[in-house]
Amino acid sequence: MSSKRRNFLISNSILIAFIVILILVTNYYLVNIFGFNKENFMLITSFLIILAIFLNSFLSKPLLEPLFKSDENLQKTIKETLHELNIPASTIQANVQMLERNIKDEKNIKRLLRIKQATNELLKLYNQMEYEIKKEIDKIDKQRFMLDEIIEHSIEKFEDIKKDIQIEKNLSDIVLYSDKNGFQKVIDNLLSNAIKYNDDKGLIKIEFKNSILGIYNSGKPIDTKNILMIFEQYYQEDSSKKGFGLGLNIVKEFCDKHAIEIKIDSNKAGTTFYLNLNNILK
Structure with a gap:
């Protein structure tokens, strides 16, 4: 102490x-x-x-x-x-x-x-x-920024480590008004997880529709009993993966502060994180 x-x-x-x-x-x-x-x-x-x-x-x-x-x-x-x-x-x-x-x-x-x-x-x-x-x-000063620019910037960061994973995106000209750096961290962490827990030649889909941003990866599903635990600090579902278990905790902290609802859909076809951006749409 x-x-x-x-x-x-x-x-x-x-x-x-x-x-x-x-x-x-x-x-x-x-x-x-x-x-x-x-x-x-x-x-x-x-x-x-x-x-x-x-x-x-x-x-x-x-x-x-x-x-x-x-x-x-x-x-x-x-x-x-x-x-x-x-x-x-x-x-x-x-x-x-x-x-x-x-x-x-x-x-x-x-x-x-x-x-x-x-x-x-x-x-x-x-x-x-x-x-x-x-x-x-x-x-933290809020500012206007384009969703597709944030996504593109994040994709560029992980270009070297995604290897054979394919990334598809379907985004229109969406303007957001929020903490830009914080939101960039959210996308970085979600994309990092989508790469980390994906298959060797897997697929990532990023789509925006009806105020909802969805980030899908084709990797194995999250165990149902762990769904509520993955946002906890230092928690890692697969301890063999690199990292400290902080990424999703950072995502949850930002989303709670800015009234962004998070939902997870995980099944045999893969896992999708949904962010309701209605409260930061401009």
Whole structure:
């Protein structure tokens, strides 16, 4: 347990204990003064509840504020550090692009390519960390984006690992309004699972119809008893597959937050994940 969490629990426990003792003492004196009967029971109880709420509001701020202040300072430091990291990474990327135009030597071109790849990975990490911080403090900006662009971008990511799996898509010009990065993660994870649990020469179908996005894979069906468990953190139906069991948990967390209903249809013909996008359609 971290020291910050321990301090919070200790401070909160002391506050609750103090309020409970004070309320019990107040209750004792009020009962002695007014007696205990049906007429004054609700009056005394209501007074004690209001008093407890007031005391908690009044005393919790000075007691717990230092703990929350340290969190704010930490968030500020991380954001400032991330901003500073973005500047040199972007500078390296820009200069590599300029050097690429003039260098002809094959060995130097390969060195530049490695630098470029490393810089791109660094920028990806920067964007990921920035997104996670914004998500934690509920400051994710919603934006308009095209569904087919998200799907296409996701397919491109897995082009090298899908091997002989065929991917078919039937999408029209659908505009969504939501957290774009978060939705991209949802599609990435669903497509990754469709590839991971598919047959060697299997099929994936991605289709949008009547506000429902369906992602089908022709692999073996999910065991019925595991349907409700697959969204749990760290759960993997097949432990032989690579991964940490986080993908579908990320999908469920995003969909719950943005009121996207998820349904699963799994049988001998394969498995389809259905996402009702009605609440984020624009």
